[in-house]
Amino acid sequence: MTPELQTWIGVIATLGIFSFLIKENPFYRFFEYTVIGLSAAHTVVMTWDNYTKPFWNNGIMKGEYYLLIPGAIAILYYFRYAPAKYQWLYRYPLALIMGYDIGYSLAYDPRPFMVQIRGTFEGLKDLNSFIYLAIFFGVVVYFIFTFGNKSKGVEKTRNIARYAMMMYFGVAFGNTVQGRFSLLLGRLLFLLGDWLGLVKLG
């Protein structure tokens, strides 16, 4: 496939997807389904290349036959689609994965959290760090549901926490909008640069 043809396919697909902004139409639908189909096919190929092939080539074929045991357990997953009588078998790999993950998480996950909590109290030297600490306590109080809003102190603290959280959500939303514009800019650069040649790509 020549690069020019690739560009043209990209252009038609991009315009097809963007046409949704005008209104729902068959051109858009066609490319939407194409993306779904491509993604599914891509996932199959990626899974084969990155999971199945290395398991076979780098493991079994190199004499590591013990890998056949977890391989056999993994195959039990497919009993999800077996007749109802045998479906219970799929629970074994699931139970193993869950047990492993929970154990792993309990062993390792608290550490980064603890570092964050320690960091909250460390280096209280400027106004920012005190505001940070105050918001930290405020938000903790906000999420303690065992006491109601009867106390004025609790109510006020929760109000402050609510404002702080709204600000955080605003910042997060603003950043997300920025990210989405970046994606749009990438497509526009493709149309204006690769296709129309109006822009020299940096």
Added chain:
Amino acid sequence: MLEKLNNLDSRWMYLALVIVLVIPIIKPIGMSISVNKDLTQRMYDFIENLPPDSLIMFDIASSSSSDTEITPMIYAVMEHMAKKGHKLLVAGQWESGLAYWSPKIDERAKEYGWKYGVDYVNIGFKAGGTATWRAIGQDFWKGAVGVDINGTPFEELPLMARIKKIDPETIDLIVIYESGSPGMETWITYFPTVPLVKGSVAAEISSSVRYIPTGQLKGLIPGMRGAAEYEKLVGRPGIATQLMDAQSMSHILVILLIALGNVAYFGAKKKSAEAR
């Protein structure tokens, strides 16, 4: 008038957005770019202060949909590494992202005259999630099944001789390019002693900055804006710099639209209250 504004067809806004974006792409205004001292500058300084021949590991934890944000970051950091003479180890927690960016990294490496196996190695995607990374961390060769992305044995790649595990003595810095999970939590949780910096898509910035004051992240490139800052620091303007004017103009438009929307909403509300 206010009612008209309240019921404005959103397609007019899309049109305004396209106009506002296209003009500065074709004819850049050249707005100045300031560098964020707490995020981008920190990351730049960390790499700048590493001794030459340091080993930096790239972890691609993103998919190709974040191309516009991640690619300029990768290029800018590679430019910095080339200037400082560092070695590169490429890995990825996301298979599709690694497949997408590997050829781009190869292309840039070729431009710098990096020799594969000597100056940089790409170990490819290793299935198994955090458990695999723990295994790789303890015994790199065994955990990574001893082959690179092309199936070449590590014995044939001289750079791999110095990489036996993941620890601060072996890997001087991990640079993660992330747009979701699994991502930096893998490194912060299981390899907290290895210095970590992050090239983050814009949507992830607010959830990442809290790791900066605690030192869990040594620096951060915040979105395409951060990539433009890094391009400025390394002295090689690229796509991010080229698109910054358009990005700024789009933000101005959004601010104007929010202001207009509020004026229209409260104006109409006041009017209906007066009518009652």
